[in-house]
Amino acid sequence: xxxxxxxxxxxxxxxxxxxxxxxxxxxxxxxxxxxxxxxxxxxxxxxxxxxxxxxxxxxxxxxxxxxxxxxxxxxxxxxxxxxxxxxxxxxxxxxxxxxxxxxxxxxxxx
Amino acid sequence: xxxxxxxxxxxxxxxxxxxxxxxxxxxxxxxxxxxxxxxxxxxxxxxxxxxxxxxxxxxxxxxxxxxxxxxxxxxxxxxxxxxxxxxxxxxxxxxxxxxxxxxxxxxxxx
Numbered sequence: 032x033x034x035x036x037x038x039x040x041x042x043x044x045x046x047x048x049x050x051x052x053x054x055x056x057x058x059x060x061x062x063x064x065x066x067x068x069x070x071x072x073x074x075x076x077x078x079x080x081x082x083x084x085x086x087x088x089x090x091x092x093x094x095x096x097x098x099x100x101x102x103x104x105x106x107x108x109x110x111x112x113x114x115x116x117x118x119x120x121x122x123x124x125x126x127x128x129x130x131x132x133x134x135x136x137x138x139x140x141x
Numbered sequence: 142x143x144x145x146x147x148x149x150x151x152x153x154x155x156x157x158x159x160x161x162x163x164x165x166x167x168x169x170x171x172x173x174x175x176x177x178x179x180x181x182x183x184x185x186x187x188x189x190x191x192x193x194x195x196x197x198x199x200x201x202x203x204x205x206x207x208x209x210x211x212x213x214x215x216x217x218x219x220x221x222x223x224x225x226x227x228x229x230x231x232x233x234x235x236x237x238x239x240x241x242x243x244x245x246x247x248x249x250x251x
Contacts, residue, residue, distance in 0.1 A: 040181075063238065065238075065239075065240070067242075072244075072245075073244055073245070074231050074233070074242030074243050074244050074245050075184070075231070075242045076242070077239045077240060077241070080238050080239070118181065120183070120184070122240075124238075127172070127189070127191065128186060128189065128199075129174070129184075129186075129240060131176075131183045131184040132183055133181075133182060133183045134181060134182075134183065136181065
């Protein structure tokens with residue numbers, strides 16, 4: 032199977048600071064990569080995706096960076112808010128399947 | 142807000158019982174997926190479907206079956222529930238890139 036892993040299982044940040052969540056992947060042939068946010072008791076929610084032919088993509092308060100040389104993906108959240116506290120998953124889409132990594136739990140300290 | 146629904150949200154059932162977890166979506170998506178997720182862990186693919194009358198097995202498919210008679214409906218059946226099936230089950234559908242998840246069914250087998 033595919034290997035998609037996150038470097039840190041937990042991350043705590045002060046409210047207003049920027050957060051960076053990292054992810055490593057193994058399949059260089061993946062079509063695109065996705066970040067999800069999962070709050071307690073809910074299903075994952077799509078945040079942002081990036082195609083394999085891109086290096087950077089920005090959304091509302093979020094930026095995803097893709098480094099294909101080292102097979103690394105990161106999610107940057109600007110001005111982190113308490114509502115950002117959740118588990119964040121990266122996933123890669125290869126063929127017709129999504130492969131998910133173990134989540135990183137982000138805690139925002141007020 | 143994603144238009145994908147799962148019932149029941151919570152289920153406690155005894156060992157050996159047959160159960161069906163329901164999933165429906167109103168977005169007209171062809172691709173649908175079932176995942177199993179333990180708390181704080183990655184999602185494991187159980188089954189997926191590319192459209193009506195199409196079903197494929199994922200990594201954890203051996204003890205369950207699915208059917209896709211209608212585009213909007215993708216039920217998952219456990220023929221004989223066991224305590225090892227205790228987990229959260231997430232249904233998802235995909236249009237183009239974004240994968241929408243339902244709220245999940247939390248299953249406990251006693």
